[in-house]
Amino acid sequence: MEILRCENLTKTYGEGNTKIKALDNVSFSVEKGEFVSIVGPSGSGKSTLLHILGGVDKPTEGKVFIEGTDLHGLKEDKLAIFRRRQIGLIYQFYNLMPVLNVDENITLPHLLDGRKLDQERLDEIVEYLGLSERRNNLPSQLSGGQQQRVSIGRAMFNRPAIVLADEPTGNLDRKTGEEIMKLLKASNRDHKQTLILITHDESIALQADRIIYIEDGKITKDERIRVLGGNNND
């Protein structure tokens, strides 16, 4: 079942001689539960693509549909609400709220939605992420790996339609990076969580079901390396 579709996405910056095309007529779709890696060299447009898919950036042309909703056809407030319900974002530099502790950061999108705190779900996620001992810590009191786990917890908490991760291990050492990837894959496998991940680390990209290669804003290769629903354990 198709969960995401983008059509003819184009993103340009600047004007005249300084005009740069970050994305050039990009189209593809993603099935529910699929784990897709987007790879490409620096400046190829992969982060731009991810942010447009996440609704935090707007395409110059083209459309993005998530579960049939035209993302950029929504007004600002509707888009914000859609984002907190349907999209989980994981950044390379975690982007946690410095004044919120682990529990508060994880539940942030849920609470912003005006819903009652789901303590059971919170306990489950915190346990799952191995942060039980750190629940009352502020981000500044956590290591990089722990911060990224909080970031994953925040992205997962609302059970979004899709999780978008922008180089989630890029700021971590190898061992911690591997732990984070295990968590992401487990989430994809155990909860059928659709996952789109940007990386320029080939070993990480190869852990996905499908790899999209991007260069100069264009998809140069879209390769399925595993059958959806197949065994993608290490």
Add this chain to the structure above:
Amino acid sequence: MTNRKIVHHVTRQYMKKNKKRTFTTLFGIVCMVMLMTCVFVGKETAMHYLETLASQDKGKWHVSAYDVNEKQYEELKQVEHVKGTVISANYEHSEFAASANAERPFLQMKAYDTAAFDWMNIRLTEGRLPENKNEIVINAEAVEDGAKIKVGDTVSVDCFKRYIVSDKNDGGTLMFPYYNFELPSGKRLEAPQGFPYYGESTEDFHEEHEYVGVKNTYTVVGFIEKPAFERKDAAGYTAICLLEEGSVASETFNVSMQFDLRTQDDFVATVMSIVDDEDRVESNDMVMAFSGNSSDNTINTLVNVMSVFFVVLIIVASVVLIYNVFNMSFEERSKYLGMLSSVGATGKQKRSSVYYEAFTLLLVALPMGFIVGLLVIQLGMQALKPYIDQFFGAFAGSNIDRVSLDISVSGIIFTIVFSVITVWISAYLPARKIGKIGPIECIRGNASRSKRKHAMNKRALRMFGTEGMLASNSISREKKKTRGIIAAVSVFMMILIVTTFGTVTLNKMITYIMVDDGTMNPQFDYDYTIATNWGDNTDAQYESMKEQLLADENVADVKETFVAVAGCVAEPDVLSEEYWSVDEKIMDLYGLPESEKEFYKKKRTQAHINFVGLDDETFAKVAAATGADESIIQNASTFPVIAVQEGMLSTHNDIYGDKVDLQVFEIKEMTSKQVGESFDVLVKNEKDETKEFGNEYCMSVTVAGYATNEQLADYVTFNDCNLWVITNKATMEKMSELMMKGNENPASIYKMAYAKFENPVCPLNDTLSQMSMDTLNGEADGVLVYSKASFDAETMASALNSAIRVLLICFVILTSIICLLNLYNSARGRIAGRKKEYAILRSMGMTDDQLHKMLAFECGSILTRSILVAVLVSTPVIVVVQMTLSRLIGAVSMPNVWWVYIVAILIATVALFAITFITFKVEKTENILEDIRRESV
């Protein structure tokens, strides 16, 4: 390059990099220097201008001694701190053959030394001033009145004293109330200065001249404007010749002196001790008061207290601003200083970075702030000049075109010293903090991080939702960052509270200090007052003018009062025990022994009562407003009165021996007479010198109720040591009847009609305006007319109060600039520093409405904490000020200031919310990514 030079070099680079921050700090310091300049130079300029204005009346001298002989003059010149002396002599009058005005047939001859012409504000209209003892200048009005005289003519004078001789032998007294002159029948008295010429003789008296031996022929070298001391109806035109050293034609002469008033010595007492006659010494109180010196120490203290008050508030506001800026840049500064520290920079060198930045900025700001300060003073004084001139109604129309700056060396030094102190205090704490942090903490940027853990804030979540929880966390978990903005808001509120309180208190104090004697202050909205004595020969004119006012369509309202001051007495028990116990307390302050106290107490056989009668309509309103007993009010035959219970006694009402410093005691219950109780009032009657209660000049009045100034705020208020009662016209009619019974003198009751114009552009207004000027200049012929402006300016208290109010309003406006700059800087810094957080929240799906709600919660929380701080700090300050002032001026209850808190909180609320939301709107970028990628601000 030495290590310190490297630190300074890097600091300079960061100052250049952070232009906005550097500019804000510079702007703050410029504002601070500007304010210091305004305090030190502005105070001198303003006081000098007020002094100059005040000197328009009597002249530039501080103390004058009259009829001084050579020996006394030599002693006066030797008095310590004398800045200068001028001498003048009064040669009395001389015939003025050239006069064309039959009512002014004389010259009023005076002799001035060269400097005295300037000191006495003698201004030429034509020609030049006398250069030798045979030259003379004459009041130009003589020529305007038709005198046939011109520059170059000669005038022969033979001076004489004027005597008025009564031609009656009926035992009566001729009254000249406007000249403060009474002539008993059959007597011959010297005419006072400025006494008019009524012809050689009238039915009642004739004039005699006694030659004093001053004879000369003078050449007229110029004409002058009418000097301020000359009355328009005086018998002679002023003529002044030059008084050369050793050429005084009379045995005695007058000496006017200027002193170095900063020394605060009691010069008046010194001069009195030399002249040995109190009546021959005059102090120019207005000029002295505005020079920060007065015979009363309380006023000197007030002027000094005000200066300290200003400087402390400026320092507090500036320190918080500059400290906040340094604190906001703490993390960035700690990073680069950490780098320098890792290559060997010591704590002292790190501290020097903060001091270097602060004092470099001060160096630039000092000349800028000083120049801006001078401009502000110049512009401010020029803009305020018309109002100040108006406050000094009597001097309006003076020849002072512009206010000149008074820049003294002490003013400049004080500005520099206090600016340096302020900057040093501001930089001290950030410098100390930065000096203590190690290089690794600095580079990692965790120098200020707390290790405290925080449980989920479920309480805030439950009470205020997610936005409330986010706001609460950002306030309580980022205490250091929040502290700056809380300090900014609280200081802003504190400045408003303390300054407004200060203004209200100072005004009240000055009213007590300067107007410690009885006054009745009409609170009606009126433009003019017409006044006369009941039964006076101008009474008919008054009644006719009142009728005219009532009939004129341009007049909106006319109210009438009948005031009897010091015309009535009652038995002492009419006054309360509270009153008499304060009276005794004052005797104690004078250190009177028991025997003397008993002596004075026994003399208290009468209590003075002042009456104010109101027209029937107004009296009914006052009765209703005070809740007076209606049955008594309605029964006119009981002569109902409403007693004003508020009063005051001061150490200057009755003076026992050497005058002690002013202490004022408020009295809450002036009379102990109960409602319904009657008491006898003995009215003053010229025929009856042996007064006893119960005689035919007594009338019984009945207490119908009590009143406070607050209840009377729309009618009349009182500030007096005597009991005031309010009554109706019928009571006053009865009183006037008794006062005039069996004699021809008018009653001691002033009839006053207050007129409010609906349309001031009308002939009647013009007439009253002209008449009010005549009254002011002592030229009124008949009914006296006062304009509200001139009436308000009558007392030094109202003039001083007005000046203080203007000064404090300017101060609040200027200090508010620093406070608002601080508030803006803190709020902007807080928003700018959290742009990334806002972007994260938006990327997590927070809507704009939710962001606004969160900001509103944050503002609310900051405001609550700031109010707490402001109230906790301001209240003790106010209490201390109250206690100090109470010790200084007595048991005066200070004004109720709760409204000041409300106003300050409202202004701070509006400012905080407006600055936060406007800054948020300005700083907000549409592109979330741009803010998310922001590494640091």
